[in-house]
Amino acid sequence: MAKLADVAALAGVSVTTVSRVINNYGSLSEKTKQKVHDAMRELNYAPNTNARSLQGKGTNLVGIIFPGVANPFYGDIVQTLENKLFERGYRVILCNSVNNADKEREYVRMLMANQVDGIISGTHNMTIEEYQRISAPLVSFDRFIADGIPIVSSDNFTGGQVATQGLVRAGAKNIWMFSGANRPQSPTNKRLSGYSEVMQESGLAEHVLALPFRMDADLKWAQIKTTLKNARPDGIFCSDDLTALMVLEVAKQLKIAVPDDLRVVGYDGSQMIQNYFPELATVTQPINSMCALMVDLLIKQIEKSDDKIEMNYELPVQLHAGRTLLG
Amino acid sequence: MAKLADVAALAGVSVTTVSRVINNYGSLSEKTKQKVHDAMRELNYAPNTNARSLQGKGTNLVGIIFPGVANPFYGDIVQTLENKLFERGYRVILCNSVNNADKEREYVRMLMANQVDGIISGTHNMTIEEYQRISAPLVSFDRFIADGIPIVSSDNFTGGQVATQGLVRAGAKNIWMFSGANRPQSPTNKRLSGYSEVMQESGLAEHVLALPFRMDADLKWAQIKTTLKNARPDGIFCSDDLTALMVLEVAKQLKIAVPDDLRVVGYDGSQMIQNYFPELATVTQPINSMCALMVDLLIKQIEKSDDKIEMNYELPVQLHAGRTLLG
DNA sequence: AAATAATTGTCAAGCGTTTATCAATTTGAT
DNA sequence: ATCAAATTGATAAACGCTTGACAATTATTT
Numbered sequence: 057m058a059k060l061a062d063v064a065a066l067a068g069v070s071v072t073t074v075s076r077v078i079n080n081y082g083s084l085s086e087k088t089k090q091k092v093h094d095a096m097r098e099l100n101y102a103p104n105t106n107a108r109s110l111q112g113k114g115t116n117l118v119g120i121i122f123p124g125v126a127n128p129f130y131g132d133i134v135q136t137l138e139n140k141l142f143e144r145g146y147r148v149i150l151c152n153s154v155n156n157a158d159k160e161r162e163y164v165r166m167l168m169a170n171q172v173d174g175i176i177s178g179t180h181n182m183t184i185e186e187y188q189r190i191s192a193p194l195v196s197f198d199r200f201i202a203d204g205i206p207i208v209s210s211d212n213f214t215g216g217q218v219a220t221q222g223l224v225r226a227g228a229k230n231i232w233m234f235s236g237a238n239r240p241q242s243p244t245n246k247r248l249s250g251y252s253e254v255m256q257e258s259g260l261a262e263h264v265l266a267l268p269f270r271m272d273a274d275l276k277w278a279q280i281k282t283t284l285k286n287a288r289p290d291g292i293f294c295s296d297d298l299t300a301l302m303v304l305e306v307a308k309q310l311k312i313a314v315p316d317d318l319r320v321v322g323y324d325g326s327q328m329i330q331n332y333f334p335e336l337a338t339v340t341q342p343i344n345s346m347c348a349l350m351v352d353l354l355i356k357q358i359e360k361s362d363d364k365i366e367m368n369y370e371l372p373v374q375l376h377a378g379r380t381l382l383g
Numbered sequence: 384m385a386k387l388a389d390v391a392a393l394a395g396v397s398v399t400t401v402s403r404v405i406n407n408y409g410s411l412s413e414k415t416k417q418k419v420h421d422a423m424r425e426l427n428y429a430p431n432t433n434a435r436s437l438q439g440k441g442t443n444l445v446g447i448i449f450p451g452v453a454n455p456f457y458g459d460i461v462q463t464l465e466n467k468l469f470e471r472g473y474r475v476i477l478c479n480s481v482n483n484a485d486k487e488r489e490y491v492r493m494l495m496a497n498q499v500d501g502i503i504s505g506t507h508n509m510t511i512e513e514y515q516r517i518s519a520p521l522v523s524f525d526r527f528i529a530d531g532i533p534i535v536s537s538d539n540f541t542g543g544q545v546a547t548q549g550l551v552r553a554g555a556k557n558i559w560m561f562s563g564a565n566r567p568q569s570p571t572n573k574r575l576s577g578y579s580e581v582m583q584e585s586g587l588a589e590h591v592l593a594l595p596f597r598m599d600a601d602l603k604w605a606q607i608k609t610t611l612k613n614a615r616p617d618g619i620f621c622s623d624d625l626t627a628l629m630v631l632e633v634a635k636q637l638k639i640a641v642p643d644d645l646r647v648v649g650y651d652g653s654q655m656i657q658n659y660f661p662e663l664a665t666v667t668q669p670i671n672s673m674c675a676l677m678v679d680l681l682i683k684q685i686e687k688s689d690d691k692i693e694m695n696y697e698l699p700v701q702l703h704a705g706r707t708l709l710g
Numbered sequence: 711a712a713a714t715a716a717t718t719g720t721c722a723a724g725c726g727t728t729t730a731t732c733a734a735t736t737t738g739a740t
Numbered sequence: 741a742t743c744a745a746a747t748t749g750a751t752a753a754a755c756g757c758t759t760g761a762c763a764a765t766t767a768t769t770t
Contacts, residue, residue: 273658331600
């Protein structure tokens with residue numbers, strides 16, 4: 057790679073001058089600016105980020121920690137975050153935590169060692185103290201991480217409500233919730249609360265089947281099958297779309313008619329689901345807005361903006377009433 | 384962040400000594416090694432990667448350029464690559480090229496500026512000359528990029544053959560291929576060749592509908608619908624699984640019975656599809672092996688191993704004969 | 711106790727860039 | 741032509757770490 061001195065030599069100016077045009081300080085004539093820019097272009101020069109970082113300039117790197125990008129919902133989020141960060145001049149170091157605390161710890165260490173300017177985290181496997189010790193700006197997706205770290209999420213409680221209300225209004229009585237793992241700070245808990253509230257108001261009995269995020273797919277399939285066969289629910293609210301799709305598949309296998317005998321509502325509404333399964337009723341999270349907000353909050357912190365930052369943003373959800381709910 | 388000098392102070396040794404234990408050279412007693420390690424742990428120290436990189440040590444960073452991670456197939460690949468690289472001590476800078484040449488160019492610049500140790504690329508939007516000018520080790524997924532750059536792919540031609548053969552054997556006569564964009568170096572071309580060959584051998588007429596990767600989903604839906612209605616195919620080979628799923632959805636809407644009146648075979652076989660749509664017949668690519676190989680080839684180059692590297696690896700595919708093909 | 715080997719320290723240069731300081735040169739205005 | 745202002749250059753220190761050279765200190769052996 058070409059270095060500063062090479063550019064200076066080619067442009068016939070001093071390194072100081074080149075540095076001045078790059079960092080835009082001191083006084084410079086248009087002519088030399090032009091010469092330097094030409095030289096940079098000709099050499100395809102880009103300043104060594106590592107050297108700049110040593111000088112106290114930022115790295116323009118942001119770490120993104122999510123359970124895993126193979127899941128289309130997280131994939132959608134990560135891609136959207138990456139796009140928005142790219143537009144604002146930041147690059148992304150990808151961390152697939154797989155919900156593994158040690159791996160996450162190692163990631164955070166590494167991100168610090170690489171002097172990232174900030175971190176966006178969609179997991180929460182470490183202790184609060186560990187998060188607090190992180191010096192870089194931080195934004196959390198969907199979960200409480202530690203005091204002072206802003207959280208961006210969709211309105212999970214309302215989401216749980218509208219999904220359940222949809223099922224109730226459609227006439228379902230034996231309504232189950234297939235929830236993710238009910239770990240303490242998990243967003244599914246609020247969805248569950250929304251479900252519970254509506255069920256109680258409607259005088260219906262609650263039934264919950266917990267299907268942890270990382271559960272083996274075959275086991276998950278088996279549990280769903282058993283539940284459909286034995287409990288014969290006529291409405292199911294799944295806390296994510298993939299589970300909802302699996303329910304539909306199992307129902308098809310069992311020849312249970314959807315939506316006549318069983319109505320299904322999912323949660324997430326990633327682009328892929330909307331594109332390829334428009335018939336699936338689901339609670340769509342505003343992925344684009346959430347990502348824009350996360351990026352915004354992070355950059356505000358990085359650039360030490362004076363704008364006041366709230367600690368909790370709950371963005372509104374929408375019920376997409378597909379065929380699996382209303383036919 | 385703690386720095387070298389802090390560790391040295393805490394351990395009560397010189398910075399040279401600390402550097403010696405980190406980089407493992409010179410002679411050291413067990414006792415001081417221990418002291419230093421303790422101090423590093425206590426301070427949660429990690430050497431500043433940027434400073435090390437300036438010294439000529441690698442960054443342990445690898446750039447991964449793929450069209451976008453919201454697509455579950457690429458998501459699966461990126462996640463698998465990331466996992467394997469993590470195991471080998473490398474971290475990932477994520478680049479969603481969105482098949483945009485300018486963006487890809489900018490990414491490459493940035494990756495060079497960040498001194499990445501290597502790049503794995505699943506796109507090919509720049510010119511051959513531009514790729515050749517990249518000094519970092521490179522591995523390509525599924526496409527020819529430039530001479531001297533190893534390619535890892537699945538056996539696309541055979542994949543096209545077995546999918547088509549499956550449809551022929553199942554008794555389909557009016558067999559269509561729904562292909563991705565037929566850009567020059569695209570992997571779908573070989574799948575198409577495999578399709579063509581089998582169709583010709585079987586004395587059947589070929590029909591191809593091109594549905595570019597980035598086509599708007601509604602438009603894609605419309606085109607599929609029109610084709611199903613007008614041409615009434617009884618067998619469709621889709622060059623990716625998502626398209627196959629959309630075909631199934633459209634067929635359902637049109638009340639076309641699968642597999643009785645229409646048999647469908649996809650391509651890719653990502654984990655998500657296998658888990659959530661086991662009934663979809665598809666040609667599964669060996670994602671895990673491909674990723675392992677890519678990582679291996681990249682690291683061999685980075686570490687200047689003497690092992691000879693081939694330029695073209697075509698890994699075997701498997702026909703997963705799900706219900707949409709055989710019932 | 712002396713000789714040798716092993717361990718640790720001190721010092722300095724260097725990686726590519728930034729930035730401050732001061733000096734030199736060019737430009738523009740009168 | 742003169743003077744101030746604008747532009748450019750030369751130099752050096754700093755960022756955190758690595759590494760070589762060499763000196764100083766310990767430990768081990770005889």
